[in-house]
Amino acid sequence: MAPLRPSILLTRLRTPRACSASLRRFATTSDVRSQPQQQLDNHVRLVEVGPRDGLQNEKKAIPVATKIELIERLAKTGVSVIEGGSFVSPKWVPQMDNSSQIMEHILTKHIPSPSPITYSFLAPNARGVADATAILQKHQGAYLNQTDALKGDNGKPMMELAVFAAATESFSQKNLNCDIATSLERFRDWY
Numbered sequence: 001m002a003p004l005r006p007s008i009l010l011t012r013l014r015t016p017r018a019c020s021a022s023l024r025r026f027a028t029t030s031d032v033r034s035q036p037q038q039q040l041d042n043h044v045r046l047v048e049v050g051p052r053d054g055l056q057n058e059k060k061a062i063p064v065a066t067k068i069e070l071i072e073r074l075a076k077t078g079v080s081v082i083e084g085g086s087f088v089s090p091k092w093v094p095q096m097d098n099s100s101q102i103m104e105h106i107l108t109k110h111i112p113s114p115s116p117i118t119y120s121f122l123a124p125n126a127r128g129v130a131d132a133t134a135i136l137q138k139h140q141g142a143y144l145n146q147t148d149a150l151k152g153d154n155g156k157p158m159m160e161l162a163v164f165a166a167a168t169e170s171f172s173q174k175n176l177n178c179d180i181a182t183s184l185e186r187f188r189d190w191y
């Protein structure tokens, strides 16, 4: 079976705190579906990150059913991209430990939404990519692949694996446990 390549790579750069913005560059088939190339450069993609970036900071454990309910309610609002979780070390981010259950739920239950949705999951290292792609391999027919996506939407979700890189060494060490150069090397190997 051909190795599954994540259909989308999202790279997010954290600029130094002073600028407190975060740069986001991405290439995604869900954007290619309906726009000619020249339009791709001048549009903003809004991503609902609450279920990942929000919940990862919660001090108390949140049941996976509650997280799924949040995602299903968000899906009904018409957002086009929702971050569902991250495939990271539970020692570092215990709140994200049930991300595989969330991905399985998205792939096995049809979550109603008024428009096509991409579900994004952080996978910042080889282990995260392996864990996420194992689930995607298991449910290959349950989401839009690149060919389907170019033909248009058939009610299935797009799935996205995302990495994040840092613009500062301190952020890279704190969140990737390696320096920036090493993190970029790793991303080059996996995607």
Ligand SMILES: CC(C)(COP(=O)([O-])OP(=O)([O-])OC[C@H]1O[C@@H](n2cnc3c(N)ncnc32)[C@H](O)[C@@H]1OP(=O)([O-])[O-])[C@@H](O)C(=O)NCCC(=O)NCCSC(=O)C[C@@](C)(O)CC(=O)[O-]
Residues within 6 Å of the ligand: 012, 013, 014, 022, 053, 056, 086, 087, 088, 089, 090, 091, 092, 093, 124, 125, 126, 127, 128, 129, 131, 164, 174, 175, 176, 177
């Ligand atoms: C990247 C690592 C894992 C490297 O962490 P590490 O310690 O270098 O990894 P390691 O290879 O040494 O492994 C340490 C342990 O973690 C396990 N492990 C290793 N990798 C994984 C994985 N993927 N999934 C599950 N388990 C994993 C591995 O198996 C091992 O387990 P042990 O043998 O000790 O039992 C760690 O630094 C990590 O988990 N980082 C994630 C931290 C994080 O998620 N921070 C928040 C995201 S950044 C953010 O929120 C800002 C952002 C993105 O939103 C910016 C923006 O908004 O623009």
